[in-house]
Amino acid sequence: MRRTGNEDNLQVVDLTTQRLGLAGRDSSLSPEVAQHRLGKLGTLLIVSDGMGGAAAGEVASEMAVAIVAREMLQQMAAGVPSREAMRKAADSANAAIWERSQNESAIRGLGATLTAVHLCGQEATVSQVGDSRAYLIRGGTIRQLTEDQSWANAARKAGMQVVNVPNNVILQALGTQRVVNTDITTEVVQPNDLFLLCSDGLSNKVEDHELLSYVTISGSLEAAAEALVKLANDRGGEDNITVVIARLFTVDDPDTISESRATQLLASTPSGENVMPVGAGRATSDLLGGQPTLSNFTVTTQNSRPTPANATTNLAASTSADRLPALPPSAVETPDPPATPSRESLSKGGKLFVLLALAAVGLIVLSGLAAMIWVLQSRAERERTGGMEPRPNPALAPIGLPSSTPETPPPAPPPAESDGGSGSGIGRADGVLLDEVEKKLEQIERQAANVERRLGQIPGHDAERQNCKKKCEQLAALKDALKRHRRQQPRPDDPSVSDIGKEVQSISQWLDTLPAPLREMKAPGNKPSSPGARPVEELQRTVEQTIEGLTNNAP
Numbered sequence: 001m002r003r004t005g006n007e008d009n010l011q012v013v014d015l016t017t018q019r020l021g022l023a024g025r026d027s028s029l030s031p032e033v034a035q036h037r038l039g040k041l042g043t044l045l046i047v048s049d050g051m052g053g054a055a056a057g058e059v060a061s062e063m064a065v066a067i068v069a070r071e072m073l074q075q076m077a078a079g080v081p082s083r084e085a086m087r088k089a090a091d092s093a094n095a096a097i098w099e100r101s102q103n104e105s106a107i108r109g110l111g112a113t114l115t116a117v118h119l120c121g122q123e124a125t126v127s128q129v130g131d132s133r134a135y136l137i138r139g140g141t142i143r144q145l146t147e148d149q150s151w152a153n154a155a156r157k158a159g160m161q162v163v164n165v166p167n168n169v170i171l172q173a174l175g176t177q178r179v180v181n182t183d184i185t186t187e188v189v190q191p192n193d194l195f196l197l198c199s200d201g202l203s204n205k206v207e208d209h210e211l212l213s214y215v216t217i218s219g220s221l222e223a224a225a226e227a228l229v230k231l232a233n234d235r236g237g238e239d240n241i242t243v244v245i246a247r248l249f250t251v252d253d254p255d256t257i258s259e260s261r262a263t264q265l266l267a268s269t270p271s272g273e274n275v276m277p278v279g280a281g282r283a284t285s286d287l288l289g290g291q292p293t294l295s296n297f298t299v300t301t302q303n304s305r306p307t308p309a310n311a312t313t314n315l316a317a318s319t320s321a322d323r324l325p326a327l328p329p330s331a332v333e334t335p336d337p338p339a340t341p342s343r344e345s346l347s348k349g350g351k352l353f354v355l356l357a358l359a360a361v362g363l364i365v366l367s368g369l370a371a372m373i374w375v376l377q378s379r380a381e382r383e384r385t386g387g388m389e390p391r392p393n394p395a396l397a398p399i400g401l402p403s404s405t406p407e408t409p410p411p412a413p414p415p416a417e418s419d420g421g422s423g424s425g426i427g428r429a430d431g432v433l434l435d436e437v438e439k440k441l442e443q444i445e446r447q448a449a450n451v452e453r454r455l456g457q458i459p460g461h462d463a464e465r466q467n468c469k470k471k472c473e474q475l476a477a478l479k480d481a482l483k484r485h486r487r488q489q490p491r492p493d494d495p496s497v498s499d500i501g502k503e504v505q506s507i508s509q510w511l512d513t514l515p516a517p518l519r520e521m522k523a524p525g526n527k528p529s530s531p532g533a534r535p536v537e538e539l540q541r542t543v544e545q546t547i548e549g550l551t552n553n554a555p
Contacts, residue, residue, distance in 0.1 A: 001237030007050035007057030008199050008242040009112075011065040015041035015073050038248070041076045042120025044069060045244055047132050049199040051173065052110030060097050060112035064174050067093040068116060068127075082118050083184050086127040090114055090174070090182040094129075097175025111173035114182075115146060117195050119248065124195065128183040130173045133203050135211060136187060137194035142212040145185065167204055168239075178486065179435065195246045198228075201239035205232040221245045437501040438482055444508050445475045451511060451518055464514060471507050478503060 012021030012029065016039025021029050036043070048064040050057030068089040075085035093114065101110050113130025126134050128146040131153075136143050147153065151169045155161070172180060194215060206214075206228060214231070218224035225243050232241050448471050455465040481494040495503065 001233050003238075003240060005058060006240050007061055008201070008240040009046075009048045009050065009058070009061035009065045010197075010242050010244055011044070011046040011069050012244065012246075013044040013046075013069045013073070014039065015044060015076055018073060020069070038119060041073075042082070042118055043246075044072050045117045045119075045195065045197055045246055047113075047115045047197040047199055047242055047244055048174075049113040049130065049132050049201075049240070049242070050110070051112065052107060056107040056110035057112070059100075059107060060110040060175055063097050063100070064093045064112040064114050067096055068114065072118065076120075082120055082123065082125040083186065086116065086118060086125055086184055087182050089116075090127055090129060090180060094174045094180040095178075098178055101175055109176075111176040113170070113199070114174055115197055117145075117197065117246075119189065119195075119246075122188060124187045124189050124193075126183075126185045126187065128185075129180055131168065131170050131203075132199050133197070135196040135198075135208070137196060137212060137215055138190060138192075140212075140216070142208050144208065145187065147183065149183075168200055189248055191249055193248045195244075195248075197244040199240060199242040201237075201241035202228060202232050202243055204239065205235045205237075205241075215245065221247065433501075434482070434485060434497050437497055437504065438486075440501065440508075441475065441479055441482060441504050444504050444511070445472075445479065447511055448472050448475060448507065451514060454518055458518070461518070464518065467510070471510065474503070475507060 050061030
């Protein structure tokens with residue numbers, strides 16, 4: 001009701017058939033995607049709220065939905081687990097928006113939120129950056145699946161009362177910094193689950209219980225979406241409003257049961273596949289056969305246009321007992337009634353049971369101690385060698401059921417960049433090693449600067465002063481090399497990330513060998529400081545760094 005432009009964007013993708021639900025400037029959702037079978041690769045729902053002013057917000061949100069959709073298709077087709085695929089998709093979108101923001105001064109500072117739900121097999125994987133929301137409506141109740149990454153929410157969690165902090169001040173967004181921390185959660189789906197995704201234009205105006213009420217009493221998803229948009233507009237409508245509503249249910253189609261693994265979990269008897277009517281806005285096209293494709297389509301947000309409600313089919317959920325086969329009568333034997341044990345045999349049996357229990361407890365304690373010793377030794381070895389272990393992220397699937405992702409071997413790690421044979425050190429997609437080395441380098445750089453400043457105030461120590469100057473210059477050169485690794489443009493003579501980490505560790509060890517007066521902080525008047533005390537200048541520097549960090553992370 002207030003803005004002339006729309007910085008929100010949304011997308012619905014059937015990854016199995018490679019169809020986009022929304023493309024171009026069409027104002028209706030494609031029937032093929034508005035209601036479709038939940039296939040092998042799943043379905044993706046996305047809402048993104050852009051920011052940056054002028055056209056920057058619309059550019060950022062459009063890039064977010066396009067890149068996440070394309071990356072998810074590639075990752076799922078390659079057999080990557082849903083959680084890891086969602087994280088890689090968010091990282092790719094963040095890197096692309098950040099690079100464009102840095103290279104084009106007219107749209108510098110642009111960014112976008114990301115809330116995405118990937119429905120595949122028996123799970124829903126939720127990805128979150130910013131303050132757009134995803135809800136799950138089940139059994140007459142509503143639950144928020146995401147957590148707002150905003151100042152106001154952080155203050156409430158900390159038990160603080162913050163004055164004059166609007167709800168739309170967020171802590172991070174895609175494209176506002178080089179690295180983004182994406183929240184990934186999973187939910188097990190059930191028949192008749194409804195997923196509602198929305199931008200803060202809706203959630204800031206409509207309470208959770210009102211969302212539940214409007215979706216429950218409306219005759220269709222289209223009516224619910226339009227009613228919610230109208231309600232938010234009636235209450236001011238200061239922001240763009242976007243809502244996507246999706247319902248998961250089953251239809252009776254025994255001829256296609258072999259194509260679906262989720263149905264075996266959801267149906268008491270195999271009776272069909274999951275299909276999903278999605279309340280959303282525009283037309284579709286084949287990603288590989290027609291135009292536009294995921295790489296070149298243009299998105300503009302419109303009001304919701306779901307399919308008719310007459311495609312819904314009720315489903316009776318089953319328990320695990322429904323699927324256990326009954327034993328044939330010949331396999332069931334009736335044992336003879338046991339003889340009544342004597343008091344003496346009961347006493348001996350009780351003692352034996354106690355001894356066995358004590359032995360089991362002893363084995364458990366010994367196993368725990370052995371595991372703890374092994375973990376401590378492994379951690380000490382990693383700290384000594386500067387090595388990093390990858391963090392496993394297996395696909396989640398209930399025991400006894402097939403995985404929700406295709407059973408193909410995991411993709412091979414990307415080849416190391418050329419750096420003279422030592423490897424670039426960026427062997428993993430998430431860049432954990434580079435982040436750790438960069439953090440350690442900044443910490444040692446601050447320590448070296450403090451030592452250099454103290455050496456300038458204390459007479460003597462000429463050798464230490466000269467060495468400290470060289471170490472500071474070495475740290476500056478290592479920092480420049482690390483920046484080039486971050487941009488994936490290392491020079492041939494640059495050390496690898498792991499070698500940079502080792503050199504930083506060596507400088508840290510040198511700082512630890514300096515005399516105590518050079519390493520330890522002193523209170524005014526050359527008196528030893530009390531434990532935990534810090535000079536005024538150090539406190540001032542810490543406050544300035546904290547304020548700068550909060551400002552950078554709060555677009």
